[in-house]
Amino acid sequence: MLWADFLQCYSSSTLLAWSVWWALSTCGYFQVINYAQALWEKILPSNEFEIYNGYVETISTLLGLMFLPPGAFAAFVVSFVKVSWAVWGELALCIFSVVIAVCVCLMDTIRNIWVCYTAYIIFRATYMLLITIATYQIAANLSMKRYALVFGVNTFIALLLQTLLTVIVVDSAGLGLDIFLQFLIYASYFAAVAVIFFIAGLYKLFKRRRSGGQNELPTTESVPEA
Template sequence: MRPIEPFLTEFLTGTYKNLTAEQVTRQVYPVWTYSNLVLLVPVLLVTDFLRYKPVIILQGITYVTTMLLILFGSGVHLAQLAFFCYSVAMAADVAYFSYIYTMVQPRYYQRVTSYVKGAILLGYAVGAMLAQLLVSLGGVSLGCLAFITLISVSVALLTSFLLPMPKTSLFYKGTDSAQQGTSGEGTPDSEDFSIWAKSKTAAKHVGGKFRELVLDCKECYSSMAMLFYCIWSATGTCGFYQVSAYIQLFWLHIQPGNFTAYNGGVDAFSTLTGAAASVAVGHMSLEWSVWGELVLGGFTFVVAGAIFLMDLTDNIWISYMCYSLFKTVYLQLSTICT
């Protein structure tokens, strides 16, 4: 629950941080979008190696760091550092799904995916609606929204320590071969030789794990269906992050100087409908192997049409409706892919 997010652009370009729209567009937000793209793969690999819970805790730490930098930092460089931390937190979202998949049987994956996705979106929607109500009806400052967000992510960080640690990993299975390789050996007389032997064993272990990873990737992506869904997920996620990152600047361009427009309400509405659609996916009995690609293809055209219409219009209300349609449909499709 992060109430500041629907008004983040106004917070950065207003009297709080005094950054220009040009600085936010060309120097700050690109750090967010592109560093997230670079971090997704290494964070995924580290997530499974560390067995999920540490990465969930890391996500909480980076969210808290982001809010501290946004609240108390000043200047472009600290804003860039804040959004780099933010991109780490967003990349770590994968830990939630990997974590829950270790706790349930595969036959429940569809159901729990929709629940986890719905819970994340519900929290975001509550934050956005709270922000809109506080700003529009309560006259609360954006600085106060930032403090509420800091408290919220701090509570999330504290509760993440209470999660049970998974006993297994989805991908890294078996015992530590490095330990097996050294457990039965006698102690060499030479300390240097012992260090060399341990280093060689460790190198073999790392090499073996890397070969396992390559073989797993080869086996996984030999399935055309898996390859298709992964390509859609990667490109769709990048597109969604781009639109979400710059939509507030776009609205500021359409309706300059009016930050009490309904950014929070639109975000809340589109996220709630997306959450409902995501939960609904968990209860659908559609034969995805037959209809999945048709559903993805058809609704992707709807998403693309909404983005084009947003670009063509100068009416803020049409832009709001297009964004709501874009976000709702994307969130449902991303849940199907997951």
């Protein structure tokens, strides 16, 4: 029964797209926040300069709490956004992923602590905003009995990918890269996510254009009860 529910849930193209973004981006998000302090230490050593890492973490967390589910502000705003996510969802995911990739790239290449701090705050706020939209869209495509299944699978895949990325990029058993190369890879990772959803979005629009728009895509694709 669990396997049948799994197949039925992920047969929804809208739910699948948001779930794939959830898993891929959450993996990259965890990597960035886990190693941001190490990057800042390289750029501005704490034993030589006064640092503001704690303030930046606090500000970015407070901004994130405005968007993190079940934040009242975010839930209220997202519920009234009149966007056909089934049509434009992939391209929206592409745009936001580009913003995230640019922020991580700036943190790695500019190597100015204030640019790093600003990019980090924008990075976290953008991710939290989009993860709220993703949560809303996934929940809208599910019956309540399946929330634990889908969100659990998505989170498990994200953590599995994060483990693999850590072993390959960070751990001495893998490449064991220095912190700047690590963040270059993380920026490239988010850029690859953006490319994936750009291609998916163009394909969906092309397919819809060929059909003449006769079958208007719905805002959500509800998965029926088993």
